[in-house]
Amino acid sequence: MNGVTVTLQKGGVGKTTVAINLAERFAAAGNDVLLVDVDPQGSATDGVGCNDAYTTDTYLKHVLDEDDPTTPTDVIRTVCGPNQFDLVPSNRKLQRVSHELYEADNGEAAFYRHIVAPLESTYDWVVFDAPPTIGPVSNAAVVATRQVVVPMQLSKPSADALVRTVTNQLFALNGRLSESDPVEILAIVPNRVKGDNEEKHVLNALEDSQFESYLPSFARTTAYESPGPGPGIRERVAFRRSYREGVPLAAYDSSADMLKRFAALAAMIEDEARESI
Numbered sequence: 001m002n003g004v005t006v007t008l009q010k011g012g013v014g015k016t017t018v019a020i021n022l023a024e025r026f027a028a029a030g031n032d033v034l035l036v037d038v039d040p041q042g043s044a045t046d047g048v049g050c051n052d053a054y055t056t057d058t059y060l061k062h063v064l065d066e067d068d069p070t071t072p073t074d075v076i077r078t079v080c081g082p083n084q085f086d087l088v089p090s091n092r093k094l095q096r097v098s099h100e101l102y103e104a105d106n107g108e109a110a111f112y113r114h115i116v117a118p119l120e121s122t123y124d125w126v127v128f129d130a131p132p133t134i135g136p137v138s139n140a141a142v143v144a145t146r147q148v149v150v151p152m153q154l155s156k157p158s159a160d161a162l163v164r165t166v167t168n169q170l171f172a173l174n175g176r177l178s179e180s181d182p183v184e185i186l187a188i189v190p191n192r193v194k195g196d197n198e199e200k201h202v203l204n205a206l207e208d209s210q211f212e213s214y215l216p217s218f219a220r221t222t223a224y225e226s227p228g229p230g231p232g233i234r235e236r237v238a239f240r241r242s243y244r245e246g247v248p249l250a251a252y253d254s255s256a257d258m259l260k261r262f263a264a265l266a267a268m269i270e271d272e273a274r275e276s277i
Ligand SMILES: Nc1ncnc2c1ncn2[C@@H]1O[C@H](COP(=O)(O)OP(=O)(O)O)[C@@H](O)[C@H]1O
Pocket: 010, 011, 012, 013, 014, 015, 016, 017, 018, 043, 132, 191, 192, 193, 233, 234, 235, 236, 237, 238, 239, 240, 241, 243
């Protein structure tokens, strides 16, 4: 199995959108995929039409509890569609998990031990949708997958959040993890790009920084010169509509132009990934 966590210490940048549509594109490429929603807000759960799972009595907390016989399979839902994949849903009580992971001896390893390891031979890919705050839940997701994708907007607040996430989360975790199995960035994904000059400025700065190599080819400044929509995942109302309908973008509109970019992102990640789990 291979895994990736979608993380950035900022809300509204498209973590959930990237997690859902990346999971769907991995499935479209023939993989068995598990999406794990560990954000207590439950946007991914909602965004794939499983909001009823958000209020069930049995949920992820019971899977993580050493003394509880609940297994991941007991909570997993299937997201039906042409490219179906599975979901570990979030729950309205999921905030409790954060507290319990914090109190536990090796809470950072909990998602690996109780979700990922038991399902290692069941799935090709596991995708974690992380909350916008760095803390025990987000860290446990990154530790479980060792690989991250970072969506961002081409704005100063997002660029600041990228530096914060790398410094306070990824470097900090690497200081505690074994050197042979560090956390790696697989891609940085400019999202909700509208095409103004301020975005161009931020993208130029990214290309001149240590983060340059993580930008997918469709998200580079060269895309300003070539025909087509311009760099990055563009701002498209179809993303919000598909979310409202509770389906991935491909199920909402199979001709949406950004699907190709998500397929390219999935392919780039498959190339970069090492069998991390
Ligand atoms: N490329 C895009 N174009 C238009 N709307 C988008 C795009 N990406 C995300 N959104 C919308 O922006 C909002 C925040 O996105 P979301 O994925 O929930 O971010 P996060 O998980 O980082 O908080 C949602 O309403 C989502 O539908």
